[in-house]
Amino acid sequence: DAMVIQNPRYQVTQFGKPVTLSCSQTLNHNVMYWYQQKSSQAPKLLFHYYDKDFNNEADTPDNFQSRRPNTSFCFLDIRSPGLGDAAMYLCATSRDSGTYSNQPQHFGDGTRLSIL
Amino acid sequence: AQSVTQLDSHVSVSEGTPVLLRCNYSSSYSPSLFWYVQHPNKGLQLLLKYTSAATLVKGINGFEAEFKKSETSFHLTKPSAHMSDAAEYFCVVSDQGSTLGRLYFGRGTQLTVWP
Numbered sequence: 001d002a003m004v005i006q007n008p009r010y011q012v013t014q015f016g017k018p019v020t021l022s023c024s025q026t027l028n029h030n031v032m033y034w035y036q037q038k039s040s041q042a043p044k045l046l047f048h049y050y051d052k053d054f055n056n057e058a059d060t061p062d063n064f065q066s067r068r069p070n071t072s073f074c075f076l077d078i079r080s081p082g083l084g085d086a087a088m089y090l091c092a093t094s095r096d097s098g099t100y101s102n103q104p105q106h107f108g109d110g111t112r113l114s115i116l
Numbered sequence: 117a118q119s120v121t122q123l124d125s126h127v128s129v130s131e132g133t134p135v136l137l138r139c140n141y142s143s144s145y146s147p148s149l150f151w152y153v154q155h156p157n158k159g160l161q162l163l164l165k166y167t168s169a170a171t172l173v174k175g176i177n178g179f180e181a182e183f184k185k186s187e188t189s190f191h192l193t194k195p196s197a198h199m200s201d202a203a204e205y206f207c208v209v210s211d212q213g214s215t216l217g218r219l220y221f222g223r224g225t226q227l228t229v230w231p
Contacts, residue, residue, distance in 0.1 A: 042221035
């Protein structure tokens with residue numbers, strides 16, 4: 001089945017130690033998103049890629065970076081994680097249909113990040 | 117501006133009874149509307165979507181939603197709740213006036229199903 005896969009499912013890192021979360025997709029979608037979801041809250045968009053074009057949300061901290069080496073893979077890098085960065089991180093994809101806002105986003109199962 | 121209001125943060129029902137999760141939206145353009153479900157420690161799964169076709173939308177697992185423009189509502193219903201329906205539900209609007217594909221999430225409704 002075509003899907004969005006996130007690895008690892010659970011990640012523990014130390015305060016200030018860089019961490020990378022990965023996302024891969026077999027849907028061949030050209031748009032990929034990263035969301036942060038804290039407990040009992042809705043997902044918050046961090047940034048997205050439209051093909052290779054990176055689009056950062058205005059309120060996403062500089063501590064968060066992303067890379068998309070090819071269509072299938074996208075990475076979220078947190079350069080110096082703080083305690084407030086503990087959250088579920090969700091990757092999603094969608095297909096551009098011209099006006100692609102009416103296309104649903106397909107989510108991975110997320111990576112739960114804990115900070116020690 | 118786009119926004120979504122989920123009127124209930126928690127809904128509890130008994131197994132076998134109807135489910136109603138309420139959602140109102142605000143959109144500057146013709147909206148696309150979605151309901152997503154999230155089980156614990158899982159990603160969001162699309163239940164159904166409305167994109168200006170039929171106003172009554174049928175989704176997976178017996179859920180359906182009705183788009184009512186006059187009431188700016190998109191309530192989610194199911195005739196008979198099952199224990200496996202217990203989860204967090206998000207009503208989401210996407211603005212067709214934008215090519216960004218940005219989703220605007222409601223705060224979520226936690227559905228509890230009692231045996």
